[in-house]
Each structure stands twice: as C-alpha cells, then as structure tokens.
Amino acid sequence: MGRSPCCEKAHTNKGAWTKEEDQRLVAYIKAHGEGCWRSLPKAAGLLRCGKSCRLRWINYLRPDLKRGNFTQEEDELIIKLHQILGNKWSLIAARLPGRTDNEIKNYWNTHIKRKLIARGIDPRTHQPASAAAAVAPASATAAAPSSHRHHGDDDKAVVVRSSCGSRDSSDDDSTSGSVPHQLGLGGGIDLNLSLSPPTSQPSSPAAAI
DNA sequence: AACGTTACCAACCGCAGAGCA
DNA sequence: TTGCTCTGCGGTTGGTAACGT
Numbered sequence: 001m002g003r004s005p006c007c008e009k010a011h012t013n014k015g016a017w018t019k020e021e022d023q024r025l026v027a028y029i030k031a032h033g034e035g036c037w038r039s040l041p042k043a044a045g046l047l048r049c050g051k052s053c054r055l056r057w058i059n060y061l062r063p064d065l066k067r068g069n070f071t072q073e074e075d076e077l078i079i080k081l082h083q084i085l086g087n088k089w090s091l092i093a094a095r096l097p098g099r100t101d102n103e104i105k106n107y108w109n110t111h112i113k114r115k116l117i118a119r120g121i122d123p124r125t126h127q128p129a130s131a132a133a134a135v136a137p138a139s140a141t142a143a144a145p146s147s148h149r150h151h152g153d154d155d156k157a158v159v160v161r162s163s164c165g166s167r168d169s170s171d172d173d174s175t176s177g178s179v180p181h182q183l184g185l186g187g188g189i190d191l192n193l194s195l196s197p198p199t200s201q202p203s204s205p206a207a208a209i
Numbered sequence: 210a211a212c213g214t215t216a217c218c219a220a221c222c223g224c225a226g227a228g229c230a
Numbered sequence: 231t232t233g234c235t236c237t238g239c240g241g242t243t244g245g246t247a248a249c250g251t
Contacts, residue, residue: 014220014221015219015220015221015244015245016219016220016245017219017220036236037236037237037238038235038236038237050236050237051221051222051237051238052220052221054237054238055219055220055221056219056220058238059219059220060219087240087241088239088240089239089240090238090239090240101238101239101240102218102219102220102240103218105240105241106217106218106219107217107218109217110216110217110218111217
C-alpha cells in the first residue's frame with residue numbers, strides 16, 4: 001500500500017502513555033484547544049503521532065468523561081441503539097454523554113454481547129438466536145447491522161444510511177436534523193435519534209428512552 | 210505458591226470521507 | 231474535476247489484572 005504513514009514512526013513513542021505525556025497534552029489543549037492534530041504533537045512537545053494524541057484525549061483525558069460502570073439505563077440504551085444503528089459506535093456514543101465510542105465498543109464486546117447471548121438473543125441481529133441462525137447466513141439484512149467491514153461491504157448498504165461516515169456525527173453536527181431511522185423498530189421504542197452535539201447534550205441517557 | 214486461563218481495557222492500524230488547492 | 235491531506239471511525243491486538251485449578 002503506497003499510503004504514507006500518518007507519522008514518522010521512527011520518531012514517535014508507542015504504547016502506554018506516561019503521566020508526563022498526559023499532562024503535556026492536557027496542558028496544550030487547555031491552552032490552544034483541539035484541532036490540527038497533525039501538528040499538535042510537535043507543538044506540544046510530544047513524541048506521538050497526531051492520531052495517538054487525539055485518541056488519548058478523546059478516550060481518556062477529556063474532562064467531560066464519565067468513566068466508571070455503565071448504569072442499567074445506559075446498558076439498555078446501548079442495546080437499543082445498537083439494534084438500530086449497528087456498530088456505529090460514534091453515533092451510539094453521541095447519545096451517551098460522557099461515554100466514548102471506544103468505551104462503548106469495548107463494553108459491548110465484553111459485557112453486552114455475552115448478556116444477549118445468555119438471553120438467547122443474537123447480538124448481531126437482535127433476533128432470538130434460533131431465528132437469527134436461520135436467517136443470518138443469507139441475509140445479514142435490515143435488522144442485522146452486520147458489522148464486519150471485511151466481509152463484504154454489505155454492511156454499508158445495510159447499516160443505517162446516515163449518509164454519514166462520521167463527520168456529521170459527533171463534531172460539527174450541523175446535521176442536527178433527525179436521522180429518519182424508521183426501521184420498523186417496533187416495540188414502541190422512541191429513541192428520538194436526532195443528532196446533537198454530545199457536549200450540548202444535557203439529556204440523560206434515560207431521557208432518550 | 211505456581212501456573213494456566215479468562216476478562217477487560219487502552220492503544221494501534223487501516224480505511225473512508227470531507228475539505229481544500 | 232482531480233488529487234492530496236487530514237481527521238475520524240471501526241476493527242483488532244497486546245498487556246495485564248483477576249480468577250480458577
């Protein structure tokens with residue numbers, strides 16, 4: 001792949017962040033704000049690539065992060081949102097103030113998946129496992145937010161077309177228009193999926209239910 | 210007490226999309 | 231219109247703490 005690396009690997013640290021690096025990053029962002037991740041490391045005196053800095057800030061250092069155990073409400077909300085959105089972790093995270101996509105993704109993979117399986121529900125399709133098994137092979141369809149990029153990009157066709165990708169989701173969010181996910185949700189779930197900036201999101205997770 | 214296994218979380222990697230010249 | 235750069239996302243991996251034998 002002729003793609004240039006995001007950073008000169010030879011001159012960047014990798015692996016766990018040290019306290020000092022954290023402090024530098026926080027101090028820099030407090031002083032200058034987020035933005036231009038590519039040049040940030042140099043400006044902040046960090047031997048990290050911009051990507052790494054961004055990730056560290058978003059997933060760990062941001063002051064508005066909640067951290068700590070997920071509540072029952074959050075749990076259920078994640079399940080419902082996943083049913084609608086599939087593995088669009090950033091969109092799901094946008095509905096859970098103080099939570100990051102990475103955190104939710106990890107939580108899903110380690111806790112919720114298991115929980116659903118234990119309930120006899122297929123975590124990919126949200127259908128009863130037996131039904132899902134019958135349907136799944138051929139069609140990871142509509143209700144099946146198949147998540148596997150590798151296997152065919154069919155998920156692109158399938159997963160909610162928020163036309164997005166990404167940018168519209170969390171940051172600028174000018175798309176504050178509601179995403180018309182009328183996916184035959186049934187169950188009377190009204191998730192009010194209008195997108196709004198995570199920060200300006202006073203509503204508690206429960207409020208969206 | 211030592212070893213093996215499982216669970217969890219932080220971080221990395223590669224790709225896609227948006228923005229800009 | 232095209233090609234390049236940068237950012238953000240989702241999947242995956244690696245390290246380690248917790249637990250069981």
